[in-house]
Amino acid sequence: MRLRSLAAVLTGALALSAFAVPAAHATGDTTITDVVVNGGAQLALGPIAPTTFKVSVTAQDNSGIDAMELHVRLPSYLYNASDRGLTCTAKSATTSTCTGSWTVDTRNFYGNGPADDPWYINASVDAKDGDWFSTETADTFTVRRLAKLTVNAAPEPVTQDAKLTVTGKLARADWSTHKNAGYSGRAVKLQFRKKGTSTYSTVKTVTSGSGGVLKATVKATADGYWRWTFAGNSTTSTAKATGDYVDVR
Structure with a gap:
């Protein structure tokens, strides 16, 4: 080391x-x-x-x-x-x-x-x-190494059953540069929690791209919160993004 x-x-x-x-x-x-x-x-x-x-x-x-x-x-x-x-x-x-x-x-x-x-x-x-x-x-x-996730769901508000694009980034601490660096090639779950409930459900799993970029397209069916979650591994911590609320009209 x-x-x-x-x-x-x-x-x-x-x-x-x-x-x-x-x-x-x-x-x-x-x-x-x-x-x-x-x-x-x-x-x-x-x-x-x-x-x-x-x-x-x-x-x-x-x-x-x-x-x-x-x-x-x-x-x-x-x-x-x-x-x-x-x-x-x-x-x-x-x-x-x-x-x-x-x-x-x-x-x-x-x-x-x-x-x-x-x-x-x-x-x-x-x-x-x-x-x-x-x-x-x-x-x-x-x-x-501490991992971090961001999330953004757009457009907001969105029409019922229209396409919703959820983006974000998975990063983790780099102790060589003393900065956070994008973490690519990792399985990250996209989860949704319907308004008025307390439990998130996994909608799909994507692999983080170059620089840790995340992107998924889903159908907007109900008001609620979207987030990314990462399970972590032997060198990197778990991470959860703060849910991004989307109003479906």
Whole structure:
């Protein structure tokens, strides 16, 4: 991956280390039972804006948990501790959860490689009776390039059963140029929601053209909202355009 270093990418880190911890080692009955990254939601980064996300790790031991250390790591790079330290809460006499925050600034990315490789949560847990557990792969997660969609339906208003042309553009963050770039060759759904209802239905699927351009022709049968939706993929986030209302007369 083309990054300056993780020290630049993850801003405000309290600690850096060039030493990798063993893949997984433990003594006694200390275990990690749960890891949650970004509240379970996809983590998608735009071309320039810094983004902060949280990681929570839950561990248990029959004597209780004394302390944890958590780091976020990219392969072959330094790994970083939470920007603001950890907040730890005892859930019971044997189980505790520790949560930290990490800030990623894509202005420090040299390219789009961080969306191609998995990110890792390294965790070390110390129990009150001296037992411990350490792993460099408590969990893995994906950082995606943020996708955006636009939509325009015309003409407005339109005659009943006349042709309606719906256009738009699919774009995603380019961390090389720090701008949004058109995303071509992707399947994008055109959806419609009739006025007075709350559910969108897919009308047709088209493939984004050069520069991410989208275009479809449909029959105008009722007042309602038109939008494009993109399901995302392993490197790019999902996206939905804000519905464009069309009055059918």
